[in-house]
Amino acid sequence: MCLALPALVVALEAGDDSVVELGGVRKRVSLALTPEARVGDYVVVHVGYAIGMLDADEAERTLALFADLAASQAAAS
Amino acid sequence: MKYVDEFRDGALAAKIAARLADAADPARHYSFMEFCGGHTHAIARYGVADLLPENVRMVHGPGCPVCVLPIGRVDLAIRLALERGVMLCTYGDVMRVPASGNLSLLRAKARGADVRMVYSAADALALSRAHPGREVVFLAIGFETTTPPTALVIRQAASERLRNFSVLCNHVLTPAAITHILDSPEVRDYGSVPIDGFVGPAHVSIVIGYGPYEGFARQYRKPVVIAGFEPLDVMQAILMLVRQVNEGRAEVENEFTRAVTRTGNLAAQQVIAEVFETRPSFEWRGLGEVPNSALKIRPAFAEFDAERRFALAYTAVPDHRQCECGAILRGLRKPTECKLFGTVCTPETPMGSCMVSSEGACAAHYSYGRFRDIAVAAETLR
Numbered sequence: 525m526c527l528a529l530p531a532l533v534v535a536l537e538a539g540d541d542s543v544v545e546l547g548g549v550r551k552r553v554s555l556a557l558t559p560e561a562r563v564g565d566y567v568v569v570h571v572g573y574a575i576g577m578l579d580a581d582e583a584e585r586t587l588a589l590f591a592d593l594a595a596s597q598a599a600a601s
Numbered sequence: 602m603k604y605v606d607e608f609r610d611g612a613l614a615a616k617i618a619a620r621l622a623d624a625a626d627p628a629r630h631y632s633f634m635e636f637c638g639g640h641t642h643a644i645a646r647y648g649v650a651d652l653l654p655e656n657v658r659m660v661h662g663p664g665c666p667v668c669v670l671p672i673g674r675v676d677l678a679i680r681l682a683l684e685r686g687v688m689l690c691t692y693g694d695v696m697r698v699p700a701s702g703n704l705s706l707l708r709a710k711a712r713g714a715d716v717r718m719v720y721s722a723a724d725a726l727a728l729s730r731a732h733p734g735r736e737v738v739f740l741a742i743g744f745e746t747t748t749p750p751t752a753l754v755i756r757q758a759a760s761e762r763l764r765n766f767s768v769l770c771n772h773v774l775t776p777a778a779i780t781h782i783l784d785s786p787e788v789r790d791y792g793s794v795p796i797d798g799f800v801g802p803a804h805v806s807i808v809i810g811y812g813p814y815e816g817f818a819r820q821y822r823k824p825v826v827i828a829g830f831e832p833l834d835v836m837q838a839i840l841m842l843v844r845q846v847n848e849g850r851a852e853v854e855n856e857f858t859r860a861v862t863r864t865g866n867l868a869a870q871q872v873i874a875e876v877f878e879t880r881p882s883f884e885w886r887g888l889g890e891v892p893n894s895a896l897k898i899r900p901a902f903a904e905f906d907a908e909r910r911f912a913l914a915y916t917a918v919p920d921h922r923q924c925e926c927g928a929i930l931r932g933l934r935k936p937t938e939c940k941l942f943g944t945v946c947t948p949e950t951p952m953g954s955c956m957v958s959s960e961g962a963c964a965a966h967y968s969y970g971r972f973r974d975i976a977v978a979a980e981t982l983r
Contacts, residue, residue, distance in 0.1 A: 525666045525694055525960060526639050526746045526804045527830075530604040547602040554723065557749050557869045566604060568807055568860055571692070572721030573750045576807035576866050583604055583859035590613045590833060 528570035530578045533563050544569060604859070608831030609647070617836040618652040624843045625654040632658045633842050634932055635800040636779055638665030638960025639830040645965035647832035651973070657839065660796060660932035661955075661962030663778055664805075666743045666771075667694045668954040668961040669885040672918040674771050675700040677908075678740045681769070682706070682714035685911060688732060690717045690725035691740035692747075698957055699950075701918055706740075722754040729758070729766035738907045742771045745808045748896065749869035752876035755898065755905050767907040770898055773883065775805045776813045777894035782931055783821050796932050798824040798842040800835065803857055810865025814853045822851045829857040876902055884917055887926035887954040921946075924953035929962055936963040943967060 531544035531553070540556035544567065551569075555561045558574040567574035625631060635641055641661045644650055650659060663669050675698050682689040689706065696707045696718055710716040715735075719725050722739060729737035741751040751768060758766045779799060801814055806827045814825045824845035828838030838856045845852060855861055876899060883895030898906040907913065920926065924946070925939035936942050936955065946952035948964050955963035 525692070525743055525958065526637060526664075526802075528746065528804045528807075529602065532603070554750075554753075556753055557866060557872070559868060568804065570746050570804060571750055572723055573753070575746055575749065575804065575869060576860050578604060579859050583607075586834075586837075586856070586859055587607055590610075590617065590837070 526570070528568045528575060530566050531569045531574075533561055533565050533567060533574075536563060542574075544574075605831065608829065608833045610833065614647075614649075614652060614833055614836055617833065617840060621652075621657070621836065621840050621843065622654050624840060624847065625657055626847060627656065630656045630658070631797055631843055631846060632660055632795045632932065633798050633800060633839060634660040634662045634782070634796045635835070636662040636664040636775065637800075637802045637805070637830070638668065638958065639803060640800055640828065640835055641665070641962055641965050642960045643830055643832050643835055645969035648969075649832050649835055650970070652836065653839065657843065659800075659839075661929070661965070662782065662799075662932075663885065663888055663930040663954075664744070664775065664802065665954075665958050665960040666747070666773060667698060667958035669773065669778075669887060670695070670698060670742055670771055671884045671886045672698075672700050672920075673884070673916050674769075675706070676918065677913050677915065678738070678769055679704055679706060679709045679714070681738055681907070681911060681913075682709050682716050683712065685736070686715075687736040687738045687911075688715045688717060688728060689738050689740060690719045690728060692720075692742065693718045694958055695740060695742055722750045726754045726757060726763075726766060729763055730761075733765055735765060737766050738911075739766070739768045740771070741768050744773060744775050744802070744805045745873070746804045748772045748873050748877070749808060749866075752872040755876050755902050756872065758905055759902060767905050767910045768898065769907040769913075770877070770896060772877065772896040773885065774879075774894050774896065775802055775809070776817060777891060778885065778888070779814075780817055780821075781888060781891045781894065783823070796823065797846050798826070798851075800838045800842070801825045801827040801853070803828060803830045803834070803860075806855075806857065806861045806865065808866050808869045810863050811853050811855050811861055812863045812865070818851050818853050824851045825853045827853070827855045827857050827861050829860070875899075884915075886920065886957075887930045889927070920954070921952045926953035926955045926963075929955050936966040937971075939963070943971065
C-alpha cells in the first residue's frame with residue numbers, strides 16, 4: 525500500500541504537474557507536495573504524487589557505507 | 602531502476618549478513634518488529650529472514666493499511682455503492698477485502714454497483730468533474746503516505762466548489778499504532794511483549810520525519826531505526842538495532858537518509874493539518890479501538906465528508922473467533938501457530954487482517970515463507 529518509487533523529473537508542466545521517468549516509463553505526477561523539485565531531481569512517487577525528494581548524495585553515502593562494509597570484510601578475510 | 606536495484610545487491614547483502622552474524626551476541630535473543638507491511642513483504646520476498654543469525658527474529662507488525670481496515674468500514678462503502686447509488690472509487694488493494702454478507706467491493710461491482718478502481722485520489726476527483734449528475738465517493742485509506750494526496754483533492758474540490766464529491770476517510774496514524782502495541786491492556790492478557798526494537802516506517806517517515814518517534818523511543822526504552830523498503834536497507838537497519846541493543850541504547854536512528862529527514866515534508870504536513878483532525882478513537886482490524894490513531898475531515902470541509910453527507914453510522918463486525926491476528930500483530934504468535942492459517946484462511950479466502958493483503962504477516966508467510974517450514978527430505982531411489 526505504501527509502495528513508492530524513486531523517479532526522475534524530466535519536465536515541468538502547467539500547475540503542479542510534471543512528467544517523471546521511472547525505469548524507462550514516463551508518467552504524469554503532481555509535484556504539489558514537493559514544490560522545490562526541479563528537472564533532473566529524483567522524487568519519491570506514491571499514488572500519483574511526489575511525496576518527497578530523494579537526496580542523491582545521501583543515497584551515494586549509504587551505498588558507500590555498504591561498500592565500506594564490503595571493503596573491510598575483504599580486508600579482514 | 603536507479604536507487605532501487607543498487608539496494609537489492611545480493612553480494613552486498615551477504616556482506617551485511619556476515620557483519621550481522623559478528624554483531625549478534627550468541628548469549629542473547631533479539632526480537633525486532635518491522636512495523637510496515639512494505640518491510641514485511643521485502644523480508645519475505647527477498648529471503649532476508651534466511652540471512653539473519655538464528656537468534657535474531659523478526660516480528661511482523663500491523664503496518665498494512667488494507668489489513669487493518671475494519672470490516673465495518675468496508676461495509677459502509679459497499680452499502681453506499683449498492684443502496685445509495687454512488688460511484689465508489691478506491692485503490693485497487695481495497696477491492697478484494699472481504700466484508701459482511703460474503704461481499705467485497707469487487708463482488709458488489711459484480712452485482713451492479715458502480716465501483717471504480719483508481720490509481721490516485723486525483724482520478725476520483727476527475728470522475729466527479731466528468732459526472733456532475735452522480736455522487737462520487739472516494740474511499741480513502743492509508744497511512745501518512747496516502748493522506749496528503751487525499752487532503753489535496755479535498756482542498757481542490759472545495760476551491761472548485763464541486764457539489765458531487767466526498768471522501769469516506771479511513772486514514773490512520775503510524776506513531777499511535779506503534780505505541781499501542783506496547784501499551785494496550787490486551788498485551789497484559791497475552792503476556793509481555795517480546796520486542797527489543799523497531800524497524801521504523803520508510804515512506805511514512807518521508808512525510809512525518811523521524812522526530813515523532815523520539816518520544817516513543819525514550820519513554821518505552823525501545824530503539825527505532827527508520828529504514829528504506831529495499832532488502833539492503835532492512836538488513837542494515839537490523840544491524841543498527843542489534844548494535845543499539847548490545848550497547849544498551851534506545852535511540853531513533855535513520856538508515857533511510859536518502860529520503861527521510863528529522864522534520865519530514867512540511868508542505869505535506871501543512872495540507873494534512875489544514876484538512877484533517879484527529880479522531881478520538883478508531884477501530885483497527887486485529888488491534889481493536891486505538892485512541893487518537895486516525896484522522897477525520899475538519900468541519901470546515903464537512904460537505905466533502907461522506908460520513909456526514911450520507912449520515913453513515915459505523916457498526917463493528919468481529920473477526921472469526923479462532924483468528925489469531927491480534928496476537929500475531931503484537932508479536933505474541935507466529936502465523937503458523939494459528940489454527941486457521943493455510944487451511945480455511947488463505948489469500949483467496951482471508952479470515953483475518955493479516956491474510957488480507959500481500960503485505961500482511963500471514964499472506965507474506967503463505968506466499969513466500971511457508972515452504973521454509975517444510976523439512977527437506979532427500980531420498981535416493983535405487
